[in-house]
Amino acid sequence: MPINEYHFVTHWRVDGTPEEVSDVLSDPLGLLRWWPAVYLNAQETAKGDERGAGRSVALVTKGWLPYILRWQFRGTESRRPHEFSFEAWDDLVGRGVWTFTPEGRWTTVTYDWRVRADKPLVRTFSLILKPLFVFNHRWAMARGEECLRLELQRRRSRSPEERAQVPAPPSPTFTRAKVP
Numbered sequence: 001m002p003i004n005e006y007h008f009v010t011h012w013r014v015d016g017t018p019e020e021v022s023d024v025l026s027d028p029l030g031l032l033r034w035w036p037a038v039y040l041n042a043q044e045t046a047k048g049d050e051r052g053a054g055r056s057v058a059l060v061t062k063g064w065l066p067y068i069l070r071w072q073f074r075g076t077e078s079r080r081p082h083e084f085s086f087e088a089w090d091d092l093v094g095r096g097v098w099t100f101t102p103e104g105r106w107t108t109v110t111y112d113w114r115v116r117a118d119k120p121l122v123r124t125f126s127l128i129l130k131p132l133f134v135f136n137h138r139w140a141m142a143r144g145e146e147c148l149r150l151e152l153q154r155r156r157s158r159s160p161e162e163r164a165q166v167p168a169p170p171s172p173t174f175t176r177a178k179v180p
Contacts, residue, residue: 004117004126008137012109012145016152018100021107022081024151025098028057028073034151037143037170038062051078063136066174069119091119109148111141143170 001007014021024034031039041060048055052075062068071090078084085097094115101108117123122133147169157163 002116003130004123006113006115006117006130006134006137008111008113008115008134008141010109010111010113010138010141010144012111012148013103013106014109014145014149014152015105016107017081017105018102018107019081020152020155021100021109021148022084022098024148024155025109026052026078026080026084028055028059031059034154034169035144035147037147037172038140040068040172045072046074048075051075051080052084053078061140062172062174064139064173065132065136067119067121069122088115091117091122093118109145146170 024030029042029044031042038061039059040062041058043058044055045058046054046056054075056072056074058070058072060068060070069091071088071092073086073088073096076085076087076095081100083097083099085095088094088096092115094113096115097110097112099110099112101110117126117133126133150166150169154163154166157166
C-alpha cells in the first residue's frame with residue numbers, strides 16, 4: 001500500500017434505530033449543524049436519486065490538526081436504512097461505506113473508509129507523519145460519535161425546553177482558514 005493510502009474502520013454504538021442514524025448521516029448538508037468540529041462547509045453539486053445514489057457534495061473539512069481538506073463525494077449505493085456508500089475525490093480519493101446494525105434500542109455504526117490522501121501536504125509528509133494523520137482522523141471520528149449522540153437526543157426531544165437542555169456540539173479547533 002502506498003504510504004499516502006489509509007484504511008480506517010470506525011465503530012460507534014449509539015442509542016437509536018438504524019432509521020434514525022441513517023437519516024442523520026445521509027444528510028450531508030446537515031453535517032455543518034450537528035458535526036461542526038469537522039465539517040466547515042458542504043454544498044450539493046448534483047441531486048442524485050431519491051435514495052441518494054448520484055448525489056454529489058463538495059466539502060471542506062478539518063480535524064484537530066491545523067489544515068483543511070477540500071474534497072467531494074458522490075453517493076454510489078444505498079440500502080437505507082442499513083447501508084450506504086460513496087466515492088470521494090480531490091484532496092481525499094477513495095470509497096466509504098456506512099453500515100447500521102440494530103442491537104435492541106442501540107445501533108452499531110461501522111464506517112469503512114479506504115482513502116488516498118492527495119492533498120500535497122498530507123501526501124508529502126505521510127512517510128514521517130502518518131501516525132499523526134491517523135490520530136487526526138480518529139479525533140475527527142470521536143467528535144462524530146459525540147455529535148451524533150447529541151443530534152439523536154436533540155431530535156428525540158419532546159419540547160423546546162427539553163431540546164434546549166441538549167448541549168451544543170463541539171466547535172472546530174481552529175477556523176482561521178478561508179472557507180468558501
